[in-house]
Amino acid sequence: MRTQVGIIGAGPAGLMLSHLLHLQGIESVIIEKRTREEIEGTIKAGVLEQGVVDLMKETGVGERLMREGQFHKGIELRFNGKGHRIDMHELTGGKYVTVYAQHEVIKDLVEARLKAGGEIIFNVGDVSLHDLDTNSPKIRYRKDKNGDLQEIDCDFIVGADGFHGPSRPSIPASVRKEYQKIYPFGWLGILAEAPQSSAELIYANHERGFALVSTRTPEIQRLYLQVDLNDTIANWSDDRIWSELHARLETHDGFKLIEGTIFEKDIVWPRSYICDPMQYGRLFIAGDAAHTVPPTGAKGLNLAVADVQVLSRGLDAFYKSGKTDLLERYTETCLRRVWNSERFSWYMTSMLHRFHDTTPFEQQMQLAELNYVTSSRAAATSLSENYVGLPMEW
Template sequence: MAQATPNSITRTQVGIIGAGPAGLFLAHLLHRQGIESVILESRSRAGIEGTIRAGVLEQWVVDLMNRMGLGGRMMREGHFHSGITLRFDHRSHHIDMADLTGGKRVTVYAQHEVIRDLVAARLEEGGGIVFGASDVQPLDIDGTAPRIAFRRTPDGPPEELRCDFIAGCDGFHGPSRPAIPAALRNEFQTVHPFGWLGILTEAPPSHPELIYANHERGFALLSTRSPEVQRLYLQVDPGDDIAHWSDDRIWSELHARLEDRDSWTLTEGPIFQKGIIGMRSFVCEPMRHGRLFIAGDAAHIVPPTGAKGLNLAVADVLVLSRALAAFYRTGSTEGLDGYSATCLRRIWKAERFSWYMTTMLHRNPAESPFEQRIHLAELDYLVQSRAAMTALAENYVGLPMD
């Protein structure tokens, strides 16, 4: 498709498409290396900060944010969990991750809160973010002078961002991954036969940590948002209509799936948000073509059961920022050439762990009773084996980055 002649041309070192966790973290990491970048984001600032999404941060991500001076509000408002509870056969089993991993833990801090912190810091530092950009398209990625065509508004004149490299951090439906020729892309995907019905409720915490429940009626998850707001999930048919789920029906299912034989009771409250999302696992190989590097959801999707999505995005751009810093410092392309392979080793391990947690905890309608009993046996083995619990804990709190 022919491109309109740009009315305005801007120059930077790294053009970043997308102001999600991957794009924002990358911009901050590059800034601390003295590397200039501009972020192009299709949504408004209010849009990206107001899209409510849960977040479980691995230990190393929390440490990174603190080292970068971005973790102040997280440390004040986040919830620090040293373990999780697995619930099956109506009994609860605590997994003490801190004990199993030498003191590591996870932090429950919503993704949109992370984005708010990163956007505010980016703008305070004078970094460039173009919100509401439209018709964004990476171009000339095979050469040494890539560029990004865009408009600042849908009706605005065509503009162009010229750069040395492009980072495609624009999510599963963005323009970056399709810019890699289809013949050179290997895409691995499975769509899971269940979805999650998620709610936000005004209620005090029912439990001090996350509860993952395998129940004959389906999976359920108890999480948290704040001392006043809790987040909970139910396994449902991904094609179901949320209109079929009254508040009373939701609470009835949550009580049935989460409560145990020890008289633990779920605390109810007014539901102010609810919706159904499908679940998929996806990986694109390679994650680089020419001067274009894709990261985060543009390159991979994991089901939320393993709590890996945001953490993988940050891992991608940490690898990329180090490679770009080496290039600008010494001219070395070794890190850039190895970017895809380095990231994919971690990504496939996270896919494996997310698959393990998802298949073990959900009730798949396509599985036989034999297969469902195997999953229960896996859970029973897990909670009785320190080695098995350690393997789960090591993956859950985050594998080492180095």
């Protein structure tokens, strides 16, 4: 098989890139280790920056988002038994916090690609990358996991295959500089059939640990609890989860969390990770393959889309004029935004969580920061601008 751009991974980064390239008249093929049912059924967080919403609308894949997404004007920071709302819509000149689950974004992009005749090869195995430092790199894989070995000849390869995929390790270790921070706690997340307890997201700092009230649909709620680093789902019965959520979210004015039927539980372990460079020869990596952020700042999917916006512009310039300057600056351009998002996610995480070695002094510093950001217009504006998404720098 021959294509201009071979893409590994049918997550938001890979699918959005293929969609943008199609609109520019550039051919691509996506390979994905999971089935279509698996990628469309894996439920993940979905808080979209205004720029991502605008891009989906502008490129023709935003119709269902605009119909079914939830557009919030702010968030609430809760501490010392009291809620403090930050009006991000007003502070950012009319931008929204948009809640639209990641698997819904994937559904929209898969449908658009297949409708346009794009090729997505699902359920592949044994993916490997070859000849990256030549003008004709190759992707090899096995069709249907254990089937015959296949090869795709490309002009460029894009690794959008997540943190554990084969793309990043294909950049020689001698070239890669890696930055990482492992946070000393987990996030226990649940999906529950229940009415909304809050019209907007709630981020709670509590002496027992962090809690988050989010949502997926008016009928499906997503909630999180900070848990011990070595904790397991087996330790958390439904009753214990609801009891802990009530304790961490209670307020002096009698806030009532509405319980429901929990139908999914999982624990994730937040980390910050950055690979520099995000390119090697004719290979470019994007999204979680290149960087991960703790979920506190809601930046993962948004950074993935920002990466491929930069890359699509560079590839468009290459095929139209032969110019490579945008591609050569891909890492530099993307990492400016990545590091800022890492900073913001670290800030939110540090302000809201209890660390195993948090001293009484540090607890008071957290509360002082929360008091400041909820009482100072300048501080609230800074938080809001970062949360809804800063303008893209090209």
